[in-house]
Amino acid sequence: MIMTEYPRLGERVCRATLENGLDVLVVPRPGATKKLAYLVTDMGSIHRRFRLEGKEHTVPAGSAHYLEHKLFDLPDRDVTAQLAQLGASVNAFTSYDMTAYYFSCTEHFRECLDLLLEFVFTPYFTEETVEKERGIIGQEIDMNMDAPESVVFEQLMEMMYRGHEIRTPILGTAQTIGQICPESLILCHRAFYGPDNMVLCVVGDVDPAEVADLALSRTGREKRPVAEKLCPAPEEMTCPAAYKTRQMEVAMPTFQLGFKCEPIGKGPEAVRQELAADLAAEALFGESSALYLELYQQGLIDQSFGGGFESVDGCALLTCGGDSMDPAQVRDRILARAEELCREGLPEEELLRMKRSAMGRRIRDLDSFDSTCFRLCAYHLTGFDYFDFPAIYESLKAEDLLAFLGRVVRRERCSLSVIEPLGNKEEKHG
Amino acid sequence: MIRTISLLPGATLRAFPAERFKQGCLSIQFLRPMDRQEAALNALIPAVLLRGTVRRPDLRAITQHLDDLYGASVGALVRRVGDYQTLGLYCGFIEDRYAFAGDRVLMPMIDFLEELLLSPVTEDGVFFQDFVDSEKRNLIAAIQAERNDKRAYAAGQMMRRMCAADSFGVPRLGEAEQAEKICPRSAWDHYQKVLRESPVEIFYVGGADPEVLAERLRQMLGKICRQPVDLPAQTPFRDGGGGDHTELMEVSQAKLVLGFTTPITNRDRDFPAMQVLNALYGAGMTSKLFMDIREKRSLCYSIGSGYYGSKGIMTVSAGIDARNEGLVRQRIEALLDECRAGQISDEELTAAREAILSGLRAVHDSPGSIEGYESVAAIGRIALSVEEYYQAVERVTREQVMAAARTVRLHTSYILKGAAS
Numbered sequence: 001m002i003m004t005e006y007p008r009l010g011e012r013v014c015r016a017t018l019e020n021g022l023d024v025l026v027v028p029r030p031g032a033t034k035k036l037a038y039l040v041t042d043m044g045s046i047h048r049r050f051r052l053e054g055k056e057h058t059v060p061a062g063s064a065h066y067l068e069h070k071l072f073d074l075p076d077r078d079v080t081a082q083l084a085q086l087g088a089s090v091n092a093f094t095s096y097d098m099t100a101y102y103f104s105c106t107e108h109f110r111e112c113l114d115l116l117l118e119f120v121f122t123p124y125f126t127e128e129t130v131e132k133e134r135g136i137i138g139q140e141i142d143m144n145m146d147a148p149e150s151v152v153f154e155q156l157m158e159m160m161y162r163g164h165e166i167r168t169p170i171l172g173t174a175q176t177i178g179q180i181c182p183e184s185l186i187l188c189h190r191a192f193y194g195p196d197n198m199v200l201c202v203v204g205d206v207d208p209a210e211v212a213d214l215a216l217s218r219t220g221r222e223k224r225p226v227a228e229k230l231c232p233a234p235e236e237m238t239c240p241a242a243y244k245t246r247q248m249e250v251a252m253p254t255f256q257l258g259f260k261c262e263p264i265g266k267g268p269e270a271v272r273q274e275l276a277a278d279l280a281a282e283a284l285f286g287e288s289s290a291l292y293l294e295l296y297q298q299g300l301i302d303q304s305f306g307g308g309f310e311s312v313d314g315c316a317l318l319t320c321g322g323d324s325m326d327p328a329q330v331r332d333r334i335l336a337r338a339e340e341l342c343r344e345g346l347p348e349e350e351l352l353r354m355k356r357s358a359m360g361r362r363i364r365d366l367d368s369f370d371s372t373c374f375r376l377c378a379y380h381l382t383g384f385d386y387f388d389f390p391a392i393y394e395s396l397k398a399e400d401l402l403a404f405l406g407r408v409v410r411r412e413r414c415s416l417s418v419i420e421p422l423g424n425k426e427e428k429h430g
Numbered sequence: 431m432i433r434t435i436s437l438l439p440g441a442t443l444r445a446f447p448a449e450r451f452k453q454g455c456l457s458i459q460f461l462r463p464m465d466r467q468e469a470a471l472n473a474l475i476p477a478v479l480l481r482g483t484v485r486r487p488d489l490r491a492i493t494q495h496l497d498d499l500y501g502a503s504v505g506a507l508v509r510r511v512g513d514y515q516t517l518g519l520y521c522g523f524i525e526d527r528y529a530f531a532g533d534r535v536l537m538p539m540i541d542f543l544e545e546l547l548l549s550p551v552t553e554d555g556v557f558f559q560d561f562v563d564s565e566k567r568n569l570i571a572a573i574q575a576e577r578n579d580k581r582a583y584a585a586g587q588m589m590r591r592m593c594a595a596d597s598f599g600v601p602r603l604g605e606a607e608q609a610e611k612i613c614p615r616s617a618w619d620h621y622q623k624v625l626r627e628s629p630v631e632i633f634y635v636g637g638a639d640p641e642v643l644a645e646r647l648r649q650m651l652g653k654i655c656r657q658p659v660d661l662p663a664q665t666p667f668r669d670g671g672g673g674d675h676t677e678l679m680e681v682s683q684a685k686l687v688l689g690f691t692t693p694i695t696n697r698d699r700d701f702p703a704m705q706v707l708n709a710l711y712g713a714g715m716t717s718k719l720f721m722d723i724r725e726k727r728s729l730c731y732s733i734g735s736g737y738y739g740s741k742g743i744m745t746v747s748a749g750i751d752a753r754n755e756g757l758v759r760q761r762i763e764a765l766l767d768e769c770r771a772g773q774i775s776d777e778e779l780t781a782a783r784e785a786i787l788s789g790l791r792a793v794h795d796s797p798g799s800i801e802g803y804e805s806v807a808a809i810g811r812i813a814l815s816v817e818e819y820y821q822a823v824e825r826v827t828r829e830q831v832m833a834a835a836r837t838v839r840l841h842t843s844y845i846l847k848g849a850a851s
Binding site: 009010029031032033034078080081084085086087088089090091104105106107132133134135136137139140142143145146147148149248249250251252254287288289290292293296297299302303304323353354356357358359360361363364366367368369422 | 450451452453488489490493494496497498499500501502503522523524528560564567568571572574575576577578579580581679680681682683714715716724725728729730731732749750751777780781784785787788791792794795796797
């Protein structure tokens with residue numbers, strides 16, 4: 001394995017790419033009792049269309065998430081129970097563009113890792129087990145429909161995008177999950193769960209070479225074909241809908257505001273754009289910005305307010321949101337402030353302060369095993385070494401931030417999604 | 431491992447020396463009885479303190495100062511610990527060695543903490559009206575926002591009904607009606623009383639020398655005129671509520687919450703057995719509730735139990751289709767009966783014990799979890815150390831779990847469901 005030192009962060013990472021293409025990352029944490037392992041594939045809910053061995057396929061919305069639920073099944077035993085016997089807790093999540101399976105344990109790390117690798121690489125689905133899961137996921141969908149933070153975000157995605165799959169909820173809908181069957185799950189697994197398409201990341205007091213050896217013995221030497229993702233045509237930088245409101249059982253109005261951005265692609269340049277966009281958001285409406293103070297003092301936002309830049313395979317957006325009695329005014333003030341910032345410029349000392357703060361927060365986050373593992377994996381899939389972030393921050397200039405704000409924070413690129421308390425009887429479904 | 435240093439009468443520093451983290455944390459908590467009359471006041475005060483100091487009179491000046499301290503954070507801390515409510519501040523900051531050469535973070539952080547606590551912006555000798563008004567609005571919004579999270583809302587509604595005569599019936603942030611009544615004068619007077627009388631607990635995790643820190647903190651607390659008053663001991667559940675309750679709301683999914691009582695609290699010898707019972711009955715993905723009601727019968731996505739050791743309350747909550755309420759309730763009872771009858775497999779017992787033990791082993795792996803666990807244990811006056819608790823859980827037998835299950839009684843039920851269902 002190759003070890004890289006990051007003296008500024010006090011970190012080391014050991015890396016290897018196995019013969020079968022699986023990337024293995026180990027962050028040694030001597031003296032820590034907890035061990036955390038993530039096994040990640042770069043298939044998420046948006047990857048519904050793909051070409052595998054010359055043939056094009058489209059799977060129902062919600063397939064990636066359904067697969068995540070069902071992958072825990074093995075033909076002969078209950079792997080969750082087995083991990084529990086070892087004191088490990090195991091879980092998984094599906095996002096728009098990745099699916100992660102992970103466990104944390106304090107003892108029996110080898111056995112736990114072996115089980116994780118076994119169940120993720122062993123697809124086993126029967127009509128009966130797939131059918132049984134429908135009720136469970138149906139309840140998960142119902143739960144989300146009652147959660148204002150999910151509804152307001154999903155409504156925003158529908159408003160901002162014409163063709164990108166981010167329009168569709170990660171879980172799918174009651175109707176689309178009705179179409180999922182063992183065959184479609186097998187197909188997704190074959191398409192995206194080859195070792196060559198995945199990354200294994202471990203944080204803890206473990207032997208890196210042992211992790212790589214174990215991974216190889218469980219996943220075999222053979223490479224497997226990986227599906228080619230079929231992406232919709234690039235979207236215009238305007239939003240189909242500017243404003244939509246919907247009523248729900250909430251105490252006060254809550255909103256999400258989105259600005260459509262150009263997709264950033266992959267690699268270090270993409271990450272540079274991402275961190276620049278994040279700092280630009282900080283300068284515009286972050287807690288230390290002039291605008292935040294004004295809006296807070298005027299009671300237009302409260303501590304629930306927050307936002308940042310998000311990048312998903314094939315699309316990117318700047319969002320912010322929270323509870324507010326007047327979301328439209330918050331939007332207008334943000335638009336006006338962006339113009340003002342671009343005109344007046346950003347003082348050098350302010351940029352320096354923001355960089356120091358952003359770096360300090362990222363360094364503190366490294367104490368969290370989960371955040372470290374998640375970020376290493378997510379950035380690895382975009383072709384970037386996350387621990388290189390200090391150098392990127394140093395290279396950022398005020399012009400980078402302002403160019404981003406000038407291009408993106410514009411009325412034609414913006415959608416405002418609002419959830420209002422139930423008030424009148426005419427409920428408009430967005 | 432924890433160094434306990436008495437700073438002044440009624441003021442204690444607990445320091446957990448740790449070199450291996452990139453960040454340190456320090457919390458200061460004033461202890462109050464959990465009381466309907468003052469809960470909202472206690473919740474409001476830290477938020478007001480965070481709005482401005484004489485030297486840094488607005489949010490922006492404060493945030494910029496924190497930015498200069500490498501993105502340090504200071505947040506309001508309002509906890510329920512049994513019959514107590516704590517109010518205070520929580521600071522997180524990078525260790526000095528990660529700052530640029532020569533920069534210091536910890537001591538400037540303590541200076542700033544002192545500024546926040548002892549030099550708030552005042553007007554006519556009391557808190558600044560604007561700050562109190564806007565934080566009152568925010569507090570009321572936060573209290574009402576419980577309604578947005580239907581699971582939390584249902585759990586809170588059940589607790590109010592179950593604990594009508596117990597301090598557990600008072601929500602952590604108090605009630606909106608009480609918050610409405612607060613004015614700058616009442617908040618100021620109350621804060622002065624808190625500073626004067628309340629026991630103070632300071633918790634620190636990090637690489638600095640505890641003695642040096644203690645000296646600095648003594649100096650800070652020495653500026654307050656203190657007449658500390660002891661708090662009454664923690665009490666077991668006081669019965670005064672109960673019944674079956676239904677609330678209608680426009681929701682897709684119904685939330686069922688059941689409240690159970692047990693005489694076993696975290697001050698009792700049987701506490702570890704009760705914890706194991708809770709784990710095997712309803713906590714996690716291998717528990718009886720999860721395996722039967724979700725995995726076997728597909729009746730829900732989320733289901734689980736929780737045990738509040740300071741009171742001896744166990745709750746079960748589930749998000750279900752309202753039409754299945756009868757069946758789900760019947761299974762919840764039947765699975766508890768299995769525990770009472772000792773129908774507990776070796777695997778279930780091991781998994782439950784291991785889940786608790788793993789959690790305990792990992793307590794000391796991050797500054798936040800050390801602070802969270804150890805300061806709450808100290809304030810709640812839990813007799814067992816992590817190590818003793820660990821050994822006790824390892825020794826819990828099936829018979830002890832059965833005995834614990836037999837003490838558990840259903841007390842209150844609550845369901846939130848759609849008006850149409």
